[in-house]
Amino acid sequence: MSRYLLTRVGTLLLSLVLASVVVFAVLRFLPGDSAGTSLGVGTTSDQLEQLRADLGTDQPLWTQYGQWVAGLFSGSAGTSFVSRLPVGELIASKLPITLPLSLAAFVVSVLVSVPLGVVAAVRRRGVVGVTVSAVSQLGVAVPVFWVGVILVWIFALEAGVLPPGGFPRQGWEDPAAAVRSLVLPVATVAIAMSSVMVRYVRSATLDVLDQDYVRTARSLGYGRWHALARHGLRNGAVPVVAILGIELATSLLGAVVVENVFALPGLGTLLVSSVEGRDLPVVQALVLGLTALVLVTNFLVDLAQRGIDPRLRAGSALGGAR
């Protein structure tokens, strides 16, 4: 186990280092000049040079990379080129919107998709099963932002029961207003995520239902549901947990997309405006942060799977195949 852990942690760290290089390099090779973009039309080339020197973008790339990484280790992600605010502070101020949004969407979609997926598998030829499959297919096909636009139209513009977008100026000091403004965005992300997850849960359950041990249990007189609950769930959980890990990251990305539709001042809107303004320190920090989150989530998912499935633990003892 400890050797497995060491290998996994090593891979994780190496991936993070690679990710930081990729993020840094990709942004530097994007066309466009941060200094020019922030000064705009009407400034002289001397002023541009001056600003580049102020921002440090006139330094060799490896120096800039070194400064960035050194900063990260000392707990500073640098200063925004554009607003001149500390990047960490800027990102932290967006978390109270993006985190609740993505976590709520994740929880809602798990609560919806796991029961629906199991039912759809057990009653796969029934009305319920066919309906769930069809609706989830539709949900997968439709773009996330479009669902958002439709929800705004129905619940904000026509019915007038929820705000069309925005977040209360006082933030979470007005919890009722804050929650109200997140209802539609959460629903939007959750609909998209549930559609995907329901299909995974359904197919994982189907696999389990076809297994010998379930058939054996049923031949011993257990009911279909009882057999599944007793012997199937733990087995079905292994692939589903893997998907949950990926979906947790997806929920964050989904949040980033719908923030734009709902005019929520979260990480998504920050990311978009930062790329437009070539605010490299902010984009770097955001992309690296999201990447790190996915890597760490997957690391934890691997550990969780080993906890659920003893065969995986045995497998690693034979040579760390997983």
Added chain:
Amino acid sequence: MRTLKAAAAVLATTLLLAACGSGGSGGASSSAAAGADAEIVIGSTNEPTGLVRNVGGSSGVSQTMTRNVFEGLTSVDVDGLVVPTLAKDWDVSEDGLVYTFHLQPGVHFHDGSDLTAQDVVWSISQTIAPESKSARKNDLSVISSITAPDDATVQLDLSRRSQSLPFYLASVTIVQDGDTELSSENGTGPYRFVEWTQGDHLTIERNDDYWGTPAKNSGVTFRFFKDTTALNNALLTGDLDLVIAEDSPDQLVQFEGNDAFTITEGTSTTKQIWAFNDRVAPFDDVRVRQALYKAIDREKVLDAVWDGYGQVIGSMVPPTDPWFVDQADVHAYDPQAAKDLLAQAGVSDLTIAVDYVAGDPSETIAQLLQADLQAVGVTLTLNPVDDATWYQKIYTDHDFQTTLMGHVNPRDVVWYANPDFYWGYDNKDVQQWVADADQAATTEEQTALLTQVNETIGQEAASAWLYLDPQIRVARAEITGFPVNQVTESFYVADIVREG
């Protein structure tokens, strides 16, 4: 391996997503109070990039803060005229080289301290200092010394006459001696700065100790949007009182014929330009430029983009600049004349590229240009780029043939006197006239010279000016007192009232 794949997918998705761009922000609902207690909520797509003022490209911060929170010695009013502000008045010496500004008495900063001449000296010195990034640094380089003879007087010595000095000074907001642009929130205006939440809103509240006429509302929140649908939804549902600028007539349909809203059409200074790179062939030939200009049906372009709003122009000068003369007909739409001119210039089978920032209205304009040019035998290839790329490729590197751009600044015809500007128009007469105009003894003389500039660049088709954007605002019917025109960077909010 799966882990790495997932991480790579996230990386790719975020970058892709970021590259596409489109979004919004928000977060406030209008209070119901009317009259002097009313708080006004204004929607805008032009968020400040930062709170640093007096820096080029900072139109968002100028829009919200200039005249409202920070003031200059002078201001430009809604008709485009220079009016005294922190300077009560000023004297100009006989030779035009010494300006003596007398400060308005009884002015306090928001922290309670008095405005002194030293504060003005500091603020202007900062703008023209060697390390300044102000877009006005060059314009104000004519100032050779700034002194404060006493606490209420500021004297500027110039190296030559400058008719435009009072206009340029309107862009220099006065902060306290020693305050830097980065840190100061301490102005003299009718509002105090309260907060700015990046990506969401900026709030200012009435300054009850204001030296002049106090604001007619208790405060203003600017809410920032990227997505115009989200912006107009917020106005429809009552979350906003006013939208500063509608960017397409499509959005107006839902407000037209609705008594709950007022739509105003004013004039702007935003000129949509199809600029040529005049320094390279074939655009260095005046006949080719004239031909390309005549090939374009500007009425049709304006109609396609604005559906009856706006105004066709024939030069860089908007009607609110003092040297405006209507030149829309100088190179009126005439495909036959365009073909003849191209033949005279010996140009055939011309293929040219247009670079533009992706999105509307440039997308629509580019396609109409393509069709009109096809009709005179010119092939136009479309090359959409993003904002940052535009600044690099066109503005900095001059690596382009033609480009579409909107220019918002008032009185920016003088850029045609700079051969190093991105469009590279190089005409010695124009350069001389612009230099002479600023050094003119009287405003009449200045106006006459710049009118000449205006007519010459129009005649020579230095660029192809397409149309002037209308300034369309939509407000809830009970909101009045907002400026209808937009002829400066600032959006003055102190007269806005919510009727009871």
